[in-house]
Amino acid sequence: MPAERGRRGDRHLNIANGVTALRIALAPFVIWAIVAGRHRLALILFFFAAITDVLDGALARRFHLESRVGAYLDPIADKLLMSGVFVAFAIARIVPLWFVALVLGRDLYILCAAAILMRTTNVRNFPPSIWGKASTFVQICTAVVWMARNMLGGSALDALAWGMLWPCGAITLWSGLHYTWRGMQLSRAH
Secondary structure (H helix, E strand, O other): OHHHHHHHHOOOOOHHHHHHHHHHHHHHHHHHHHHOOOHHHHHHHHHHHHHHHHHHHHHHHHOOOOOHHHHHHHHHHHHHHHHHHHHHHHHOOOOOHHHHHHHHHHHHHHHHHHHHHHHHOOOOOOOOOHHHHHHHHHHHHHHHHHHHHHHHOOHHHHHHHHHHHHHHHHHHHHHHHHHHHHHHHHHHHO
16 A cells, blocks of 8 residues: 555656656747747757657556646646747747737636636636647647748748738637636536
């Protein structure tokens, strides 16, 4: 029994959470590469960070390494990376400020709403919604296209990058509204 309790206590120290920590560690380097104009390096580092996002979940499921620490670290790593990328784009004057404000505003809004729910109810579990996952996917695609545009140039990539801002902004906004609806449902249920 004590050995089993020890294993449960160390459950947050596992390979899946280590891979998530690697994504957190890569984020500042991706951000630096964008701001420094090292577009190829930014895209390569972002690619490796994206792989860690797929890998940590796969490892956790395959080897039953799911943990509360991992459940908290994974979205933090995602937000740190994605928010950091878009802030770096804004600092480097690559994308318009309204777009970055929308992405960051939605994330801050969701964090504040979750904090209020945790303070005023007994809700502690905030699983991502289908619209939240879709928003993250579209944001990743948008970031990759902008990085490729910065690296390769060309009118086709330029048009695609600018064209992706509006759908990405729309789904980001919609996911924020959907989280608001879910938050109201959760607060009524508890």
